[in-house]
Amino acid sequence: MSRVTVFTLGGTISARGGDAARMTGREVLTALGAPEDVVLRDFRRVPSSTLTHADLADLAAEVRATVAAGSGVVVVQGTDTLEETAFLLDLLCTTERPIAVTGAMRRPDLPGADGPANLAAALAVATDPACRNLGVLVVLADEIHAARHARKTHTTSVATFASPGAGPLGTVVEGEPRILLRPATPATHRPLALDPEIRVALVTLSLGDRGELLEAVDHRFQGLVVAAFGAGHVPAPLVEPLAGIAARVPVVLASRTGGGTTLSHTYRGPGSEHDLLSRGLVPAGPLDPAKARILLHALLSDGAAGPTGYDRPRITAAFARLNGTRTAA
Ligand code: ASP
Numbered sequence: 001m002s003r004v005t006v007f008t009l010g011g012t013i014s015a016r017g018g019d020a021a022r023m024t025g026r027e028v029l030t031a032l033g034a035p036e037d038v039v040l041r042d043f044r045r046v047p048s049s050t051l052t053h054a055d056l057a058d059l060a061a062e063v064r065a066t067v068a069a070g071s072g073v074v075v076v077q078g079t080d081t082l083e084e085t086a087f088l089l090d091l092l093c094t095t096e097r098p099i100a101v102t103g104a105m106r107r108p109d110l111p112g113a114d115g116p117a118n119l120a121a122a123l124a125v126a127t128d129p130a131c132r133n134l135g136v137l138v139v140l141a142d143e144i145h146a147a148r149h150a151r152k153t154h155t156t157s158v159a160t161f162a163s164p165g166a167g168p169l170g171t172v173v174e175g176e177p178r179i180l181l182r183p184a185t186p187a188t189h190r191p192l193a194l195d196p197e198i199r200v201a202l203v204t205l206s207l208g209d210r211g212e213l214l215e216a217v218d219h220r221f222q223g224l225v226v227a228a229f230g231a232g233h234v235p236a237p238l239v240e241p242l243a244g245i246a247a248r249v250p251v252v253l254a255s256r257t258g259g260g261t262t263l264s265h266t267y268r269g270p271g272s273e274h275d276l277l278s279r280g281l282v283p284a285g286p287l288d289p290a291k292a293r294i295l296l297h298a299l300l301s302d303g304a305a306g307p308t309g310y311d312r313p314r315i316t317a318a319f320a321r322l323n324g325t326r327t328a329a
Contacts, residue, residue, distance in 0.1 A: 004072040004126050005039040006119075007059065009085075010046040011078025013104035013115040022046065023108075028076065031108050032119045039071065048078025048085070048103075053196035053297075056085060060092035060194060067095045072126035076119065079103040079152055079160065082138065086147035087291050090136040090187045091298045092194060098131040100139045101147070105158045114141065114158045121172040128177045134169060135187055143168040146183050148322060151258070151288060164259035165286055185321055188298075195301035198222050202293045204256050205229060211238045218245055222305055223296045225252045226281070227289035232262035232273035239271055239279060246280035250300070250310050252319070253277070254284035254292045261286040261323060282316050285323035295319065 008014065008025035013032070016023055023031065025042030041062065044055055063073050077085060086101040093099060102122035104115035122139040125131045131144070138150035141159045149163035162168075170179040201217040204227040217224060224245055228234050232253045234242065245251050253276050255262055262283045268274040277283060284292040299318055304311045 003037075004074060004123055005041055005066045006034065006074045006076060006123075007041045007043045007063065009044045009048065009051065009055075009059075009075065009077035011048050011076070011080075011082075011103050012107055013076055013078075013118075014045060015047075015107050016109050018107060028115075032116045034119060035123070038074075038123070041066075046078075048081040051077070051081055051085070053194060056088050057194045057196050059085070060089055063089060063099060064093050064095075064191070067093065067097050067099070072097055073099045074119070074122045074126045075099070075101045076122075077101070077103055079105060079140070083147070083150045083152060083161075084290055084294055086136050086138050086150060087187070087294050088194065088298065090147040091192045091295065093136070094186060094188060094191045096132045098126050098128065098134065099136045100125040100131075101136060102139045105140075105156065105160055112158075117142070120175065121177075124172055124175055125177050130179050131177050133182075134179070135183060137169070139172070142172045144170040144172065144177060144179070148183070148187050148287070148291065153258075165261070184324060187322065188318070192298035193301040194298055198297060198300050198305075200225065200293050200297045200300065202227065202289055204289065205234055205238070209235055209238065211235075211241050214238065214241050214245065221249065223250045223252070223300050223310075225254055225284070225289050225293045225296060227254050227256035228262075228276075229255075230257060231255060231260070231266065232276060232283065233267065234271045234276065236270035239275060242276065242281060243279035248309075249305075250296060250312065250315050251281045252284050252292045252296050252315075253281040254287065254289040256289065258288065280312070282312065282319055283323075285319055285325075287319065287322060292319070295322075
């Protein structure tokens with residue numbers, strides 16, 4: 001088998017002229033000047049906002065099989081949801097072999113299109129032994145980010161991906177990956193699963209929130225992530241409704257700020273992080289709300305939920321191990 005298989009999913013890198021019709025995987029690889037010997041898997045041709053959990057479950061299964069057969073993997077998709085795909089693959093495809101996820105911010109027909117440079121860098125990462133055992137990597141603008149930290153932070157900049165609170169693991173210089181940092185722990189010790197039928201809601205709170213959206217999601221989802229204020233704060237009247245939901249399904253407390261970790265005991269009044277955690281919410285730690293939703297979904301798919309409730313200690317431990325704390329399982 002070739003040393004690297006490229007999965008193309010669509011996205012800006014395939015959006016010549018901005019048309020709804022996307023280039024084929026072969027056209028994308030040709031336009032990007034990919035080497036002849038890469039294996040192409042023309043997987044989907046969609047804007048990344050259209051990808052579904054079923055698509056990603058299929059992708060993870062194929063990526064796992066490809067890696068097991070001895071090939072490196074590059075996934076090329078739109079940047080809008082790239083960080084979610086990358087983190088999901090990180091949880092579902094634990095492998096020492098590098099898996100690189102990349103895309104482009106500029107269409108292939110625009111001046112300064114970044115697709116060719118990003119694909120070249122991703123191929124370099126996917127085939128470099130120095131990039132083993134780092135989990136799934138997001139590679140754009142010559143930077144190498146751990147999937148768990150990477151975020152799209154700008155609507156148009158080619159340097160849109162950043163790892164708030166952590167920084168990139170390395171860079172690609174003169175075509176060669178240079179790894180400067182390694183994650184302290186894998187995202188998970190064993191591969192998790194993704195059941196596309198499981199539904200996890202994400203509710204972002206805003207000033208003056210009276211909890212109507214919480215009412216709307218209650219009883220309709222198997223899990224909930226709350227993107228709360230600051231380090232994990234909600235309006236006091238929302239504590240009872242949240243505690244009520246947490247008695248039935250897992251509720252993860254994340255921050256809507258975009259950087260930093262949730263706290264546990266700095267504030268203790270009604271609606272504080274201490275109050276919410278004592279009522280059964282699970283702290284997301286440094287995971288942003290979208291990634292917290294991915295982890296919760298994978299845990300629920302992997303047996304952390306059952307007819308009699310959910311395995312709160314296991315869910316709490318899974319989040320804690322990404323928090324860099326000494327007590328994490
Ligand atoms: N940035 C978009 C994406 O993530 C662009 C598109 O519609 O292709 O796919």
